[in-house]
Amino acid sequence: MNDTACLLKLYDEKYELEDYQGGVPRWCSGCGDNAILAAVQRLCRDEALHPEKTVFVSGIGCSSRFPHYMRTYGFHGIHGRALPVAEGVRMARPDLHVFVNTGDGDCCSIGAAHWIHAVRYNMNLSVFLHDNQIYGLTKKQASPTSPRGTKSNTSPRGSWLEALNPLTVTLGVQNVSFVAQVVDWMPDVLYEVVRAAFHHKGLSFVRIIQRCPEWLPDQWEPFIKDPKRVQRLESSGHDAGNLDRAREVASKMDPIPVGILYRNENVPCYEDLRRSPKLRTPELVRTGLEAEFDKFTVWPS
Amino acid sequence: MNDTSLAFKNVTEIAEHIVEVISDSGEGAQRCGQSLGSIAARMGIGIWTVEIIPAEIRPPARSVAGASGNRIRLGAGRVTNGGDLTNLAVAFNEQVLLGRVRDGELAPGCTILLESLWRDHSDPTIRSSYLKTVEQLLGAGYRVIEIAMGRECAAVANAEKGKNMFALGMLCSIYSLDLKLAQEQMALTFGKKAQKVIDTNVKLLDAGYRWAEAHLDFKYRIPAERPKEAQIVVNGNTALALGVLASGMEICAMYPITPATSASHYLSDVFEKVGGVVHQAEDEIGACAFAIGASYAGKCTVTITSGPGYSLKQEAIGLAVMSEIPLVVVNVQRGGPSTGQPTKAEQGDLMSAIFGSHGDAPKVVMAASTIEDCFYSVITARRIAETFNMVVVVLTDANLATSQQPFPRPQFDPAWMAPPTDQSALPEGLKPYDWDQATGLARRFIPGQANGMHTVTGLAHDRASHVAYDPQINEEAIHYRSLKLAALQRTLKAPALFGPSKGEMLVIGWGSTKGAIEEAVEMLQGEGHKVSSMHLRFLQPLPPGIKEAMKGFRHVMTVEGNWSDRPEDELIDESNRRYSALAMLLRARYLRDIDCYSEVRGQPIKPSTICEVVRRKLAKPKKS
Structure with a gap:
């Protein structure tokens, strides 16, 4: 590489926030999705991710509009199926940065089967669960993470069941390698955790507790007003290498544990186990095919 | 001794x-x-x-x-x-x-x-x-x-x-x-x-x-004739898997289901040797979504399934249609509906292959009619999928899946293979859905290509892939996605007639019934009946020339392995008879009174049965 090319490359690799800004977000003002978008755009800039080498995959719901607001490649698919789509992208392309934006309905309800197995596959993906504990896009129905008693259009006198805890579920799956929790109203912690998730090799699962000013406006007010009700794991001496401890911490929601609950860099990634180290050339395919034909050939005598 | x-x-x-x-x-x-x-x-x-x-x-x-x-x-x-x-x-x-x-x-x-x-x-x-x-x-x-x-x-x-x-x-x-x-x-x-x-x-x-x-x-x-050229002896599912190998596809995403699974078993064994991956997903939907993700990222991918799995994939198939992502879906048909007859042959999924998925979801539907065809159909399907950015459904069935028949050993052709993933920069200003006025085709954008950043969406979208609910934009997009079928149809050849081009009866079939139909036609011709047949490889779009071919015959009927109401039932008449799938399609398209004979016995239709049906039909004095 000559000097000019080198300079050009340096210049190329510097990005501004605007370089990642896609369409104008159509989320409600005060919606936690905006905070997530800001943190992620900041991450992209700081890591100088090539926009064309970056893919955001989502399902359906308020959260899943996310890719439209990025100026990268994006895949806004169907309800619940963001994870398998992202897995396909990852399997096909080790060179891309692949993110998943999913919601509590998308991930923990209609896409629950994919969620469990995605954790088990442990493919190199950063998964952000935008958990506002309510269906927003379809206008206020209880979601699996809605606390018992949540009044919604499908549970007008309060929901009947205890909320599903996405952290304990994820931590219960074999091969889990990264689980974190953050809240949308602490932007610096949000950024730090998103960044750690990005750098983790494997599936990083980040539950982001987010506000829904439209349908559950008061849900998190007590937590925001009283900082003691949020517990920073980093400063509390939590050992993120201890799975049992992580499960214990995950099961408590008051104070809300914030930070990395569990991290294990040694879990193999499915794509690394599956992808062939052989360089796939037409010649390799032809040779393989001919060898197979040989097995089944009846030769003229 | x-x-x-x-x-x-x-x-x-x-x-x-x-x-x-x-x-x-x-x-x-x-x-x-x-x-x-x-x-x-x-x-x-x-x-x-x-x-x-x-x-x-x-x-x-x-x-x-x-x-x-x-x-x-x-x-x-x-x-x-x-x-x-x-x-x-x-x-x-x-x-x-x-x-x-x-x-x-x-x-x-x-x-x-x-x-x-x-x-x-x-x-x-x-x-x-x-x-x-x-x-x-x-x-x-x-x-x-x-x-x-x-x-x-x-x-x-x-x-x-x-x-x-x-x-x-x-x-x-x-x-x-x-x-x-x-x-x-x-x-x-x-x-x-x-x-x-x-x-x-x-x-x-x-x-x-x-x-x-x-x-x-x-x-x-039994008089034997030593083959003059090398022959391959495999069953239809192995032929399918060999077709996947030969097509240059790199990833197959599947979920176990009878009678399709043996194709994936074989593929799992051989695919890795040439750098391919068979992903056994957590479910049928996951398999289809995985395949779509991999195709979107530049590797045309196949998912292999059977009836129930095909039903589960329908929503995801609609997404691939909407976002114009190439995808090959193989449906090894079995008896249905529901769990039906997992190990038995049926041709009951033609309508769901063509019309499945909600809304207008045009996709290409092909049917393999021989073991050899199982091999070549996958190669053709991959090429069509990537040329037209479409979903191509390949139908086979339990009969082909487990039957063996020798066919000439294929000569490898580099043109079978998928081109390498395009990572060249796109011209600035080009949109991901810049549909061609005449053909509806647009250039495929693959992540990694500079200037191509956009968000694929299953929502209605304009040329830039922006979500759009404007009446004319939605109609324009549907128009162009439909037009691609016509563009493909223009490239298809008229199906050959088996037998003379004029006669009393033309039998039309699709899929695994080909051998039995043609054998029956030969027997009938030997008896002096003026019967010919035609076998369709493309069901959507239908190839040109069918209407013209039908003109040479007094009667036209289909023979299929799916349900059609029995005309002799007391309640059944012209106004309510449910015809076999292909008969229904042909009647609708060519406005001809096309009859059908069908069976759902779970077994291949026998040549003697077809002979009997045709003889009866020809002996009957024509009503009206």
């Missing part, structure tokens, strides 16, 4: 014979039948083998429903289908045989080689059941030859097991097959096992051969 006996035996030359070998599952009748097929094929005798599969995993021993085995049609020249009724059956117990008799699968006077050990069994109920059945079979006019196969095996190999190879030896003698070739076949069949295993099986084979030479008073010879 037995070598001389051959000289005294009359060898009857026959044009064809249908043999079946049936046992309880696990006794190796399948292996015996498959080996027989391979040996015959290597000698140049035409074959079509069909697996006889019990629906249960471990059916009780000696049960009517437990018949497991293989049916081999041997014939001079090319054999294109499973044919009609069985001429010779080898059965390891009388119960599995009874099932086949009840299904009406044995020809009158069929020769039965029956294991006789049950005659002296310690259990009196088994003894009496056996004796009663033999009596019944004899009474029904079958020729029953009782053979103590197990005892003969024990004498040579010190093993009760291995009856299947003893039976193979007998069949080699009966059909004058080359014993040396059969011995070689043992090495191929048991190649992965120890030499001792091979030796034992060769011993059993020889013993069976010698026994038949010494004790049976009949022997056949």
